[in-house]
Amino acid sequence: MPRHRAGFAGLAVVAAVATWLLLAGPDRVLGIDAGNAGVFLLMAVGWGSLYAISRIPDGGLGETMSPGEWRAWLGLAFTLVIAAYSLVHAPVFQGPPLWHNPDANRVGRNVVMLLVAWMILARVLDARWRRGVRQDERDREIEARGAGAARLALVVILVGYAVLLSFSPTERLDWAVPPLIGHLLIVALVVSCAFEYLVIGFGYWRDRR
Numbered sequence: 001m002p003r004h005r006a007g008f009a010g011l012a013v014v015a016a017v018a019t020w021l022l023l024a025g026p027d028r029v030l031g032i033d034a035g036n037a038g039v040f041l042l043m044a045v046g047w048g049s050l051y052a053i054s055r056i057p058d059g060g061l062g063e064t065m066s067p068g069e070w071r072a073w074l075g076l077a078f079t080l081v082i083a084a085y086s087l088v089h090a091p092v093f094q095g096p097p098l099w100h101n102p103d104a105n106r107v108g109r110n111v112v113m114l115l116v117a118w119m120i121l122a123r124v125l126d127a128r129w130r131r132g133v134r135q136d137e138r139d140r141e142i143e144a145r146g147a148g149a150a151r152l153a154l155v156v157i158l159v160g161y162a163v164l165l166s167f168s169p170t171e172r173l174d175w176a177v178p179p180l181i182g183h184l185l186i187v188a189l190v191v192s193c194a195f196e197y198l199v200i201g202f203g204y205w206r207d208r209r
Contacts (some may be wrong), residue, residue: 009044011048015077018042022085022110039110042081043117049074068139069204071125072146076197078118083190086111086183093180111186142203150196157188 021038085107091102161184165176 011045014048015045018045019081019084022081023037023088036058038108039113042078042114046074046078046121048115066139066204067125068142069201071122072197072201072204074125075122076194077200078114078121079190079194079197082111082114083187083194084116086187086190087104087113090180090183090187093183095179097179101179104183105203108183113192120145138207142200142207145203146196146200150192153195154188154192157191161185161188173207176200 018038018041021041089103089107092101092107095101095104165173
């Protein structure tokens, strides 16, 4: 097995462990908060992926996949994990206000750390690749389709929220406390980004077929 493939296989295993810790793991592992451990491992996977990609032959960009496609699939993985983690732990935001809710503070902190980690990694990817690779009309067209998909997904989700809150009986909206609504709005943004990366990734994949 080529060395870079073995490296990606190892990163996939670490990513699976990180996802398990974030979504279904115990509260603590070896005395460490499982959520914090999962966030750290996922950040390590992101930076490890960047290093592994840089070691692939053909200028560090891989033999078949373009820089834009690498970024799209990495972004999709990050945003899906963030969205899943946010939804699994959304019930903690139904408790008291955030300043009296340590569980909600912990979940919110982990979500912010994951988002910041991905934004930094994405900027590093862009800065590194755009020095050596120029975008052409195909790249701009695929990115435009991705941005359009993100806007459409965000509109659909927000309209769904509005319809749900407007037409549900008041007695069935006990769950819709302000902290949870704010959290769900963040989830909507993350999901819209996931749709953008999905459309971009499939756009590049279809062009390679």
